[in-house]
Amino acid sequence: MASTLGLVLNFLIFPGLLFTAIVGLLTQWVDRKVSARVQWRVGPPWYQPFADILKLLGKEILIPEGAGRTGFLFAPLAGLAAVGVVSTMLWLANIQGGGFVGDLIGVLYLLTIPSLGMIIGAAASGNPLASVGASREMKLVLAYELPFIIAIFTAVTKVSPMTLRLDGILDYQAVNGVLLGNASCIIAFIVAILCAQAKLTYPPFDVPEADTELMDGTHMEYSGAALAVVKLSQAMMLFTLPIFFITIFWGGIVLTGWGILYTIIKYVIIVTIIVLIKNTNPRVRIDQAVRFFWGPVTVLAIIGMVLAMVGL
Amino acid sequence: MGATSWGFKKSLWVFHLNAGACNNCDIEVLDCLTPRFDIERFGMKLVGSVKHADVLLVSGFVSRKVLPDVIETYEQAPKPVAVVALGACGCTGGIFRDGYNFAGPVDKVIPVDAYIPGCPPRPEAIIDGIVKLMGKL
Numbered sequence A: 001m002a003s004t005l006g007l008v009l010n011f012l013i014f015p016g017l018l019f020t021a022i023v024g025l026l027t028q029w030v031d032r033k034v035s036a037r038v039q040w041r042v043g044p045p046w047y048q049p050f051a052d053i054l055k056l057l058g059k060e061i062l063i064p065e066g067a068g069r070t071g072f073l074f075a076p077l078a079g080l081a082a083v084g085v086v087s088t089m090l091w092l093a094n095i096q097g098g099g100f101v102g103d104l105i106g107v108l109y110l111l112t113i114p115s116l117g118m119i120i121g122a123a124a125s126g127n128p129l130a131s132v133g134a135s136r137e138m139k140l141v142l143a144y145e146l147p148f149i150i151a152i153f154t155a156v157t158k159v160s161p162m163t164l165r166l167d168g169i170l171d172y173q174a175v176n177g178v179l180l181g182n183a184s185c186i187i188a189f190i191v192a193i194l195c196a197q198a199k200l201t202y203p204p205f206d207v208p209e210a211d212t213e214l215m216d217g218t219h220m221e222y223s224g225a226a227l228a229v230v231k232l233s234q235a236m237m238l239f240t241l242p243i244f245f246i247t248i249f250w251g252g253i254v255l256t257g258w259g260i261l262y263t264i265i266k267y268v269i270i271v272t273i274i275v276l277i278k279n280t281n282p283r284v285r286i287d288q289a290v291r292f293f294w295g296p297v298t299v300l301a302i303i304g305m306v307l308a309m310v311g312l
Numbered sequence B: 001m002g003a004t005s006w007g008f009k010k011s012l013w014v015f016h017l018n019a020g021a022c023n024n025c026d027i028e029v030l031d032c033l034t035p036r037f038d039i040e041r042f043g044m045k046l047v048g049s050v051k052h053a054d055v056l057l058v059s060g061f062v063s064r065k066v067l068p069d070v071i072e073t074y075e076q077a078p079k080p081v082a083v084v085a086l087g088a089c090g091c092t093g094g095i096f097r098d099g100y101n102f103a104g105p106v107d108k109v110i111p112v113d114a115y116i117p118g119c120p121p122r123p124e125a126i127i128d129g130i131v132k133l134m135g136k137l
């Protein structure tokens, strides 16, 4: 009983929803501030993302005529819950060694649920532009999932004995040095970062949202608290994905002594790479995005996999 | 309620509606986003969908043709929403007030919270108006 309660608290407070939301929103501020500095602007104050979410909670929720109410309102919640679960699993594996067989596969599944939630929600809204956004998001998911999974499994191949447990991968790295020291895993890491860009729907792969042509596409019909849920799960993804990469490729999170500093540095480096890619690239068309992921990126991922198999 | 109204004040998302402006006011609105003026300092940003809007920024004199659209857009915005009339046209009708298709100005059609006169208003004036609006909310 006590352990069930503990797990529920883990999910709701630390390291689940609440903690992830707070750090995710702070990260989103870093993102907006860095973007502003790149464009020679001053940028928003640090509490800006919090003010946005609070404001949205106080506004009216509009449900469009002809929309499927249940799908429209519950799909984003499913996405939010999924990110919370992923974050809980990653942190527990990192700080308590609490993994289970195949939790890596669970994480990979759960990481697609926010995108699926957005597809269902946008399709249920009954808005033509939102459904164009949903169809683009669907194509984007199909495009990036293949190289993403190959990249993650490159790391799995590299670990001996092969394991699908997150804490197994962490233990291997603790003994044999971080996986990022190998040529194959560097390639896999690059591929994973590119896929993260698409998972977050950040430029150059923001085709489903496309402010200027689709007017926020998949988010278009959301307002008030429902939009807050959507924005919050985006912010939490921005926090969870770098933590996932640190766990898989970069030795995991250490919360003792100098480890705290190293963990923060690793995290900031990954976030900065993502933000800089976001700010220096224009949006591609959806067909270009699919071709990019199925072409060069998949080939790169396979090269990484082959290198890992021959032991590099 | 305190927290949400604080958030509302600090994070105004603006939906820009052109109700028959000559386009000059609209260019000045875009100026506010440039590095020189950077309105994101106040937490404001332009949004593409009226469902995300907290401020409806209406430029132009409201012609008969766009009259139904202005009303519909106002009704589609999630409340609470503030309305700002931009430019001499938005405030009074400006040079178009004697026109055959004049149906405005904006405050005859929908309730207006702030007026920013000028033809076109300078970006400084727009920022000043919006900051005054923030004080009023």
Ligand code: SF4
Pocket (backbone or CB within 6 Å): B020, B021, B022, B023, B024, B025, B059, B060, B086, B087, B088, B089, B090, B094, B095, B118, B119, B120, B121
């Ligand atoms: S106020 Fe002046 S600049 Fe603005 S829309 Fe009217 S005529 Fe054009």
